[in-house]
Structures are given as structure tokens and as C-alpha cells.
Amino acid sequence: MTWAIWVTGLPGSGKTAIAQKVRNILIARGVNVTVLELDKIRKFITPKPSYSEEERDIVYSSLVYMAKLLVESGKPVIIDATANRRKYRERARKSIENFAEVFIKCSLDTCMERERRRKAEYAPSGIYKGAKKEGATVPGVNVPYEKPENPEVVVDSEKMSVEECADEVVEFIKRHLKKEL
Secondary structure, three states: OOOEEEEEOOOOOOHHHHHHHHHHHHHHOOOOOEEEEHHHHHHHHOOOOOOOHHHHHHHHHHHHHHHHHHHHOOOOEEEEOOOOOHHHHHHHHHHOOOEEEEEEEOOHHHHHHHHHHOOOOOOOOOHHHHOOOOOOOOEOOOEOOOOOOOOOEEEEOOOOOHHHHHHHHHHHHHHHHOOOO
16 A cells, blocks of 8 residues: 655755655655655746745645655655645645645744754755845744644654654554555
């Protein structure tokens, strides 16, 4: 049985680190999983992103479709994307069989501090610093971040290490999505 999980949370909450750690654990256990990292994919879909509502609708629709195709072809998927609007994640829930949502709980202050120090390869730098500019659309600051209403997994990246968060996600996958893990 194949599946998709969406790792969501504010920018800087630890989504990518946790998603990559989950991937590494699963690969070590023989599960050939793909991580769809939106910051990486966005470079192809919108090389000069505006982060407008219209653009986000297109980008997240594309992301959901990619995940759906991979799952239908038998490939488990981890989606690593903020998805500030609940509707993006709900579209995935309606479109993908065996879908689950993982919410990375983390305060805005901690996310801002982490983002200030982060040297991400694909994520835009200075996200929160840019939130002060006119017309900025930073989730949790200038535009809403709608927390999941009923996520299957919640981890607190302020209180838990990346490894502890990843272990909880892997345990969920083992118990609910892929029993033979």
C-alpha cells in the first residue's frame, strides 16, 4: 500500500529537516520514498515567484497532482510545503488515497530566529525580514497560516529534536499506512 503525508508548518518550523530525516529512516528500512520539496519544485513552476494567491493556487494544485500521480504509480510521498491555506492540504486529502497531515508546531518567534540562521539551498532567504516590505505575503505574518484542523500527527519542533519528530512520523506511518515497516 502506498501513501502520501504532507508536512506543514510555518516557514522555519523544521519541515524540511524533519521530512528529510523521515525519508532517510524510511530508505534505511527499505521504503523507496520521494520527498516533494515545494521550495525546490517552485524553481521550475515559477522561477520568479510573486507568492500571490493566484500563483499559490497554481503551485499547490501542481504539487497535489504530482503527489497523486506518484502515489497512484505505487510510490510513497512526503510533501514538504507550508501550504498556508487549509484548502491546499484539503485538496490533497480529497485527491490522494491514504493521505495524512503532519503539523509541525512551532512559535513564530522561534521560526523567525531559525530562518535568520538558516542556510537553505532552495528556500528563499530572509523570508521574515522581507515581511516588512510593502505587499509582502509571508505566512503567519502578512497572510494567514491556517493550522490543520485535524492533523494525524502533531510534533512540537521547539520541544522535540528533529530525530524525535521524525521518529513520531515514522511510527505513525508504520501503524497506519505501511504495516510491514
